[in-house]
Amino acid sequence: MLIERADVIVSSPGRNFVTLKITTDDGVVGYGDGTLNGRELAVAGYLTDHVAPLLAGRDAHAIEDTWQYLYRGGYWRRGPVTMAAIAAVDTALWDIKAKVAGLPLYQLLGGASRQRCMVYGHASGKDIPELFDSVREHLEEGFRAIRIQTGVPGLDSVYGVASSTAASVGEDTRYDYEPARRSALPTEEAWDTRAYLRHVPSVFEAVRGEFGDEIALLHDAHHRLTPIQAAKLGKSLEPYDLFWLEDVTPAENQEALRWVRHHTTTPLAIGEVFNTIWDYQHLISEQLIDYVRSPITHAGGITSVRRILDYAALYQVKSGMHGPTDVSPIGLAAAVHLGLAVHNFGIQEYMVHSEQTREVFGPTHEFAHGGLRPSEEPGLGIHFDEELAAKYPYERAYLPVNRLLDGTVHDW
Ligand SMILES: O=C(O)[C@@H](O)[C@@H](O)[C@H](O)[C@H](O)CO
Structure with missing residues (x-):
C-alpha cells in the first residue's frame, strides 16, 4: 500500500x-x-x-x-x-x-491498559467566587482533576484565566482559556512575580477549604519563575497536595529543575514546549520531574512520544500530555489512544473544543467518569469534514507577549 x-x-x-x-x-x-x-x-x-x-x-x-x-x-x-x-x-x-x-488505534499500540484516561479540566476565575463557580461547573460535568488558575490582585490579565481575555470561543467553553488572539499584532500583558507568589498559596488554601481533599488539583506557572522562586512556590503549595506544579521555570535551562526538586516534594511536570526525547534525557534519568507534557502534535507523533514514555517508565515518570484547544481533536484522539495503551499513563489535559471545531473534526472519543475513552471504530475515530473546514479560512492570530511592570519583556 x-x-x-x-x-x-x-x-x-x-x-x-x-x-x-x-x-x-x-x-x-x-x-x-x-x-x-x-x-x-x-x-x-x-x-x-x-x-x-x-x-x-x-x-x-x-x-x-x-x-x-x-x-x-x-x-x-x-x-x-x-x-x-x-x-x-x-x-x-x-x-x-x-x-x-x-x-481502533490503541489495539495496535498494545491494547487497553485501563478503562479510560483520567483527564484534568481548566478551572479559572479572576477572583475566588468566580473560581469556585468554575470548579463547581467542572465537578458537575464529572471532572475529578482540575487545574486552578486565578487572577492576581493588581494585574489586569493573567495567564490561564478565561475571564481576562476576550478570546474565549463560546458559551460551552466559558471557563476554558484560549490565549491566542485573532489580531495583526500580539496583545501585551503585564506581570509581577512577587504579587503572584504572595497570592497563589491563599487560593489553594481556599479551594481545599471549599472542595475538600479528594479532588486532584493542578497548577501551571507557565515558565515564569527563577529556580529559587519556583522552589519557594513548590514549598508553599505542599500543604495543598497538588497533583502537579507545571512549567515552573523556562524550559531551556533544565538544570533549574534540580534546584527546584531539591527544595520541594510538590510533583513537577514540564515539556509542552519540548519536542524530542533528547529534551528529556537528563530530566528523566536524574528523576528531576514526575510527568512529561509533550503532546503528540508537537513532539514528532505517536512513534516518538511512545518512545519518550517508554524511556520515562524506567524511572517511574508518567505521561501528562498537553491538551489545550490548540491541539486539534486529531491530536487529542491520538493522545487518548496512546494514553489508554501505555502502562505509565498519568493524566491527560482536556480542554473542551468549541462546537464549531467539533463539527469540523467529528471526534468520537467519549468523556465519562472523569476520563476519556476512544471509540471502537477503526483508526483514530475522526470524521473530518473537509467541505465544512473550507468555510473557515485561516485568520492571523498570536499568543500574547508578557512584560514586567517596568516594561521588560518576560516569559509568557
Ligand atoms: O498547559 C497548557 O495547556 C498551556 O500552557 C497552554 O494553554 C499553552 O499556553 C498554549 O498551548 C499555548 O498555545
Whole structure:
C-alpha cells in the first residue's frame, strides 16, 4: 500500500488548525494534526513545500522508516515546526494502519491498559467566587482533576484565566482559556512575580477549604519563575497536595529543575514546549520531574512520544500530555489512544473544543467518569469534514507577549 498524496488543510473553525490528510493508492485516508499556535503557516509551508513531495510513492505501512527519513533525512533536526510536521505525518500513517487493520488505534499500540484516561479540566476565575463557580461547573460535568488558575490582585490579565481575555470561543467553553488572539499584532500583558507568589498559596488554601481533599488539583506557572522562586512556590503549595506544579521555570535551562526538586516534594511536570526525547534525557534519568507534557502534535507523533514514555517508565515518570484547544481533536484522539495503551499513563489535559471545531473534526472519543475513552471504530475515530473546514479560512492570530511592570519583556 503506497502513499498517493498528502494534502495540507489550514482551517479556522473557532481557532486555527493545521491538518494533514494522507491518501493511499487504494483510497485509505488518514489524518494528522500539525497545529502550532500562532505559527501555523510555518508548519503548513514545511509540510506542503518540503514533506508532501517526499511522501508520494512511499510504503504507507513503513511508519518508523518514514519517521527516521523525515527526522534524520532533513539534516536540520528538532524544533517545534519540524517536529509538528513530522507528527502530522506520523499520526496520519498510524490512522491509516489502524483503519487497514480494522482496529481502533490503541489495539495496535498494545491494547487497553485501563478503562479510560483520567483527564484534568481548566478551572479559572479572576477572583475566588468566580473560581469556585468554575470548579463547581467542572465537578458537575464529572471532572475529578482540575487545574486552578486565578487572577492576581493588581494585574489586569493573567495567564490561564478565561475571564481576562476576550478570546474565549463560546458559551460551552466559558471557563476554558484560549490565549491566542485573532489580531495583526500580539496583545501585551503585564506581570509581577512577587504579587503572584504572595497570592497563589491563599487560593489553594481556599479551594481545599471549599472542595475538600479528594479532588486532584493542578497548577501551571507557565515558565515564569527563577529556580529559587519556583522552589519557594513548590514549598508553599505542599500543604495543598497538588497533583502537579507545571512549567515552573523556562524550559531551556533544565538544570533549574534540580534546584527546584531539591527544595520541594510538590510533583513537577514540564515539556509542552519540548519536542524530542533528547529534551528529556537528563530530566528523566536524574528523576528531576514526575510527568512529561509533550503532546503528540508537537513532539514528532505517536512513534516518538511512545518512545519518550517508554524511556520515562524506567524511572517511574508518567505521561501528562498537553491538551489545550490548540491541539486539534486529531491530536487529542491520538493522545487518548496512546494514553489508554501505555502502562505509565498519568493524566491527560482536556480542554473542551468549541462546537464549531467539533463539527469540523467529528471526534468520537467519549468523556465519562472523569476520563476519556476512544471509540471502537477503526483508526483514530475522526470524521473530518473537509467541505465544512473550507468555510473557515485561516485568520492571523498570536499568543500574547508578557512584560514586567517596568516594561521588560518576560516569559509568557
Ligand atoms: O498547559 C497548557 O495547556 C498551556 O500552557 C497552554 O494553554 C499553552 O499556553 C498554549 O498551548 C499555548 O498555545
